[in-house]
Amino acid sequence: MIFAAITVRVHRVLEQLGTACSMEEVVTLCPELTWNQVFLAIDYLSRSGQVQVTLDGDRAYRVQAYHDVAVATSPAAPVPL
Known part of the structure; x- marks a missing residue:
């Protein structure tokens, strides 16, 4: 797989x-990926916000x-480009 x-x-x-x-749960949820691939992806995703x-305490x-918050717009509002 590509990065x-x-x-x-x-x-x-x-x-x-x-x-x-x-x-470890992420690795279990992505059985087609190695632990190293998951780690590198999480590192990248973390650094990119x-x-x-x-x-945790243990x-x-x-x-x-992070979840994107959808912005509601009215039909009369201009659409950003």
């Missing part, structure tokens, strides 16, 4: 899950996707 496809796969899994989970990585890393 872009791997990052999209990991991000989608995290978005669908909707809650924080351990990195698409996921949040935290360290010293385990937890990962959660």
Whole structure:
């Protein structure tokens, strides 16, 4: 798999899950990926602001996707280009 496809796969899994989970859970949810591929994707997604990585009280890393907030526009409002 190419890196872009791997990052999209990991991000989608995290978005669908909707809650924080351990990195090991992400590996389990993406059985076609290696642990290293998941780690590199999470590193990239974290650095680009698409996921949040935290360290819990048990010293385990937890990962959660940020969700985009849709902006409601009225039909009369101009559409941004």
